[in-house]
Amino acid sequence: MTLATDTKTVEGLVSLGDQYLGRTAPFEADRPWWSEIADTTARLETLLGVPALVLRLVHADRTDVGYGGRVVYHVQVTSQPRSDALDRTPMAEWPEIARSHPLRAPWADADGPHHLIEWATEQVGVRRPVQVKTWNLSCLIRLEDVWAKATRSFQSIDAEVIDQVRRHDPGLAPRVVAVDTVNRWSLLEHAPGVDCWEPDPETAHDVVSRWVAVQAALAQRVVNVPELLPHDLYGELDKLLAGDAGRQLTADERAQAEQLLHGLPDIVADLESAGLPITLVHGDFHPGNWRSDGTRRLIVDWADSYRGHPATDLDRLLGWLPADQHPSLIETWAVAWREQYPNSQPHLSLLPMRVLARLIGAVTYQRFLDNIEPDERVYHEGDPAAQIRAALTAYAQLRGE
Numbered sequence: 001m002t003l004a005t006d007t008k009t010v011e012g013l014v015s016l017g018d019q020y021l022g023r024t025a026p027f028e029a030d031r032p033w034w035s036e037i038a039d040t041t042a043r044l045e046t047l048l049g050v051p052a053l054v055l056r057l058v059h060a061d062r063t064d065v066g067y068g069g070r071v072v073y074h075v076q077v078t079s080q081p082r083s084d085a086l087d088r089t090p091m092a093e094w095p096e097i098a099r100s101h102p103l104r105a106p107w108a109d110a111d112g113p114h115h116l117i118e119w120a121t122e123q124v125g126v127r128r129p130v131q132v133k134t135w136n137l138s139c140l141i142r143l144e145d146v147w148a149k150a151t152r153s154f155q156s157i158d159a160e161v162i163d164q165v166r167r168h169d170p171g172l173a174p175r176v177v178a179v180d181t182v183n184r185w186s187l188l189e190h191a192p193g194v195d196c197w198e199p200d201p202e203t204a205h206d207v208v209s210r211w212v213a214v215q216a217a218l219a220q221r222v223v224n225v226p227e228l229l230p231h232d233l234y235g236e237l238d239k240l241l242a243g244d245a246g247r248q249l250t251a252d253e254r255a256q257a258e259q260l261l262h263g264l265p266d267i268v269a270d271l272e273s274a275g276l277p278i279t280l281v282h283g284d285f286h287p288g289n290w291r292s293d294g295t296r297r298l299i300v301d302w303a304d305s306y307r308g309h310p311a312t313d314l315d316r317l318l319g320w321l322p323a324d325q326h327p328s329l330i331e332t333w334a335v336a337w338r339e340q341y342p343n344s345q346p347h348l349s350l351l352p353m354r355v356l357a358r359l360i361g362a363v364t365y366q367r368f369l370d371n372i373e374p375d376e377r378v379y380h381e382g383d384p385a386a387q388i389r390a391a392l393t394a395y396a397q398l399r400g401e
Contacts, residue, residue, distance in 0.1 A: 006032045006068045010040050012075035013058060013097065014048065014086060018110060020094040021077070022086030024048075032068040034060055034379070035135035040073070042130075048081035054134050056108035058097055060378055074098075076110060101373040106183070107139035107150050108373075117141060120148040120187050123178040136368065136376035138303055142190075146177055149186045151303040154371045156225045159186035161302040164280065168217040172210050172298050191300055193293030199321075204329055207290050207297050208317070209336045211282070215310045216340035219277035227307040228363060229278060230268045230356060236363045237261055237388075245366065245384035256392045260355070263395065271309065271352040275344035276337060281306055283364075285313035286320040308360070310337075311349040315357040351398055358391035 008031070012024040024047060029040045037054045044052040052075050059072040074097065091097075100109055107113050117129045120143055127143035134140070139150045149158055159179035166173055175189040196203055228236075240246060241257055249257060282289070283304030291298055314333050318326050334346040365383035372380075 008032045008034065008068050009070045010043070011070070011072045012044055012052075012054075013072060013091070013094075014052070014075045014077055014081065015098065015110070016077055016080065018098060020091060020098070021081065022088035023091070024075075024086060026070070034066050034071050035133050037073075037134055038130055038132045044075055048077060048085045050077050050079050050081050052077050053113040053131055055110070055112060056105070057135065057376055057378070059375070065381075066379055074108075076113075103371060103373040105136055105139070105150075105152060105372075105376075107134060108136075113139060113141065115183075116148050116150050116185060117143070119180060119183070119185055120146065120178075123187055136372040136379060145190045147174075147188045147190060149188065149303070151184050151186075152371065153184065154226065154367055155184075155303045156305040157181060157184050157186060158188065158302045160224045161280070161305045162186075162188070164218060164222065165214055165299075165302075168214045169210055171296060172207075172214060173302065174298060174300060191291040191298055192296065193291045196287045196290040196292050196297070199287045199290065199292075201325075201328065203290070203292055203297055204287075204321075204325070205332050207299065208314075208329065208332050211285075211299065211313070212310070212333060212336035212340065215279045215281075216277070216337070219279040222280045222307045225280065225306050228281075228360060229307070230271055230309055233268070233356060233359045233363070234261065234264045237264065237359055240362055240366060240384055240388065243366070244369075245362065245388060248382065248385035249388065253389060253392060256395075257388060260392060260395050267352045267355055267395075267398070271311070271349050271356060274311070274346055274349035275341060276310055276346060276349055277341070278307060279310055281308040281310060281312050282316075283312075285316045287317070288320075304364075309349070309353070309356075311346075311353040312357050312360060314350075315353045354394040355391050355398055358387050358394055362387035362391065 007028045009026050010029045011026050014021045014024065027043055029043060031039045034057060041052055041054060055074040055076055058074050061069040107116060113131060116139060121127060124146055130142045132140045132142050137152060141148045151157060159176045162173040162176050174191045177189055178187040238261060283306055284301060289299060289301045291300055337344055337346040362384040365380050365387060368380045369377055
């Protein structure tokens with residue numbers, strides 16, 4: 001796949017403590033994804049002349065969700081910036097912007113990222129922090145050769161998941177330096193190399209085979225992660241159809257969704273006939289979450305992990321890679337599972353999972369929406385309904401329509 005290289009136009013609403021200082025002039029940042037802010041904070045520090053951290057998204061033009069366009073962030077500084085750096089016109093909306101919200105991420109309130117940085121430096125000493133990512137799901141800060149990450153209460157804690165994975169394959173995930181389970185903070189060793197957006201066959205074979213071996217070892221032994229089982233999807237889809245996602249569907253789509261709802265028990269039965277276990281699912285198993293330095297290969301970003309069906313990860317991977325790579329990947333995955341579960345028929349899980357993975361996506365996005373503050377919902381609005389529509393398409397294909 002080819003990654004976009006556009007820019008986003010950034011404006012910062014700057015505060016010192018709880019005092020509003022002013023607004024930056026718009027500037028271009030070379031990372032278009034709203035949540036990716038390393039370039040944004042570097043530009044802010046040059047502009048303001050003092051260290052700056054992005055707390056949260058305040059507004060984004062919904063031209064292409066999560067990507068490009070005009071973005072407004074709440075920015076916190078540690079001391080007074082240069083006198084000419086800001087438009088200091090009072091802002092009537094500021095009290096509402098600054099007011100805390102019960103669903104706000106802990107790192108999105110004043111001093112939130114500072115607390116994470118302070119904890120990390122207590123573990124490894126003073127390092128130069130670079131804020132790499134912040135949004136409703138995580139805050140990620142690199143401190144030279146370690147990464148500090150905070151996640152939400154409805155997600156997994158990276159370090160807790162990684163500890164389980166590394167018991168069975170120490171090289172498949174970064175080493176955990178420290179963890180604070182109360183604040184849901186993980187401090188992880190840097191994974192050397194590059195992201196494997198376009199993995200060569202050897203890399204794909206190695207990562208997929210090793211991951212299957214770990215999943216097999218962890219079957220029925222996974223702890224401290226959310227759960228989303230195939231049998232749960234009937235009730236979850238019923239709730240989605242009764243809520244906002246259902247109201248976004250057309251009458252014809254609603255009728256199709258009701259048919260899908262009634263067909264779910266059979267689809268789940270087909271999935272279970274493959275004989276694969278319930279185990280740890282990575283949850284975002286695309287090659288951009290693999291790292292390689294040419295000799296070592298490992299998987300990162302474990303916050304979306306949950307207890308569920310392992311074919312979900314293969315479906316996610318296939319969605320990111322060209323169709324001509326699918327047959328070899330499927331065979332690698334199936335052979336790996338047959339080695340672990342000789343009586344299994346992994347291929348039987350693929351067709352039902354095309355439907356179920358879309359429903360899992362709808363449920364996951366709805367969980368995000370249910371647990372994040374209104375300003376950040378722009379990232380995910382419409383996603384549950386879109387995933388239901390994708391499930392309907394897959395269901396029609398499954399039925400040969």
